Amino acid sequence: MSEYITHDPAGKSVGKVEKNFFTFAEPPNEMRLDSGAKLGPITLAYETYGRLNADKSNVVLVCHALTGDSHAAGYYSDNDAKPGWWDNMIGPGKGIDTDKYFVICSNVLGGCMGSTGPASMNPATQRPYGMDFPFVTIGDMVRAQKALMEHLGIEKILSMTGGSMGGMQVLQWCVQYPEMVVSAIPLATTMRHSALAIAFNEVARQAIAADPNWNRGDYYGKQNPDLGLSVARMIGHVTYLSDEAMRRKFGRRLQDKNDFSYQFDVDFQVESYLRHQGAKFVERFDANSFLYITKAADYFDLTRFNNANSAVRVFSESSARFMVVSFTSDWLYPTYQSKDMVKAMKKSELDVSFCEVEAEWGHDAFLLPNERLTNLVKGFIDSVYQDATKQ
């Protein structure tokens, strides 16, 4: 998922990994969704790294962001051009140390990387769901992950972490299944989408809907709405960077030319970069999944969980130890949103740490190698583990 991930320069890696699948909620025992609809069967694609210890007390659950997948670390084969999206954080001796911890990452419900989503076969019609796929929420994604935990025989999660929409799942877990979560690290995330974040998602969705190939979601087996999806991705990328990041990375530099072309072709490097990201994205992502998942993120509002209408009351459900991390140049989920979260946790008398990491790369900073972030994650999880084993 990450455009940034590269082979580890020190050669540290979890090595070969494989994608596993778990199918549940077979009719007539479908899963009931927040919308009231029922969905089943459901398949989740997931990967695990490291070893589960005897008393199953070393579980770290990683939740991926909007366009991520279960492949958080390691390689499927020797020929892989790059490892999983968070390989700089997960591995032997790394921030989430796979010599100590058993790491699980699954593709979200509604996704398109092996988990059930709008591109999956609808058992009722024997055709892909398309727009017949029910709306899923962050709560539904977490409910499906809970089923996976049960399947793996896991009752306690030592620590869970994720950035962006992954962080939303982390927060949701802590209030939806509070008895299961010992500690949590929400990164670059928010308790609820701001109007700004919803606005960008809506523009991205409209770009897809405006592509004639989208055909109201019924395009499987035909031409994909690649144009719309690539524009959606380009918009997303702008929000993941920052003014400073773009100034440094591109400035006003031109792409393969010395002067303006006076054409609507690519002139600037930043244009070239965005087009490249858009073009790469359509090869791996399903446009309908993009629609459903962005909507789930927009609907997310932790403060309304169980109709509490109060972040303080919602967090009082949880007894997890928290470490909230934001990044200075993140304008999609700015630091004030993390601070609001921390404020509510303090009022609920939760054990919470907070750090705003200085980073110039915007929202995507959580994906990039950053020694301070690594040290924070490592220090936090290790101390939670130490405290848990003491008891």
Place this chain on the structure above:
Amino acid sequence: MYTRTQQNSNLRFDLQVIASWIRPGSKVIGLGCGEGDLLAYLKQHKQVRETGIEIVEQRVVKCVEKGLSVIQGDINEEVHDYPDEAFDYVVLSQTLQQVYDPLSLIHSMLRIGKKAIVSFPNFGHWHVRMQVLLTGHSPFTPQLPYTWYGTPNIRILSLRDFREFAGEVGFSILKEVAINTDKKDKSGIIVNSLPNLRATYGIYLLSKK
């Protein structure tokens, strides 16, 4: 009379004094906790439940690496979010002299904590007095190692000033210890006579009246 105190850890001497006042198993918040030396000591030796507030990112990371709970932020703002008496002790170590509004901070400390511990360098120390008197310069000492234009210390107070302040604004001083430390503050002695003249630091245990 000077009372010799044994140096029993790597902890700075003034922090050793503070640590000795804290009951095991209590809940402690350190305002401006730095790299968390005191809190780590208390967590390890007194099994306290700790929280720190620290504004500098790098120090926050150090605290987390020590296994401490810490919130990056401005102490003047962060104190507001806690419920009343959320802590047994609220510690403000060697920071009072850098606080813009000491009165409201101490009020907040005594709201969120049952007790407050405050320490600060004594500007009434004879060394400071002599420097001002004899050289005509503003003081520059091991405890106050700053030029007038670079100093973070915006509140110039002595032990006597603080006692009067407590009386005027209405909180109780439950305990006062004046100390004299070596240049690196690693070891020191407790000063019992003429503290306002002879002590480099004052440490106070406070409560609401």
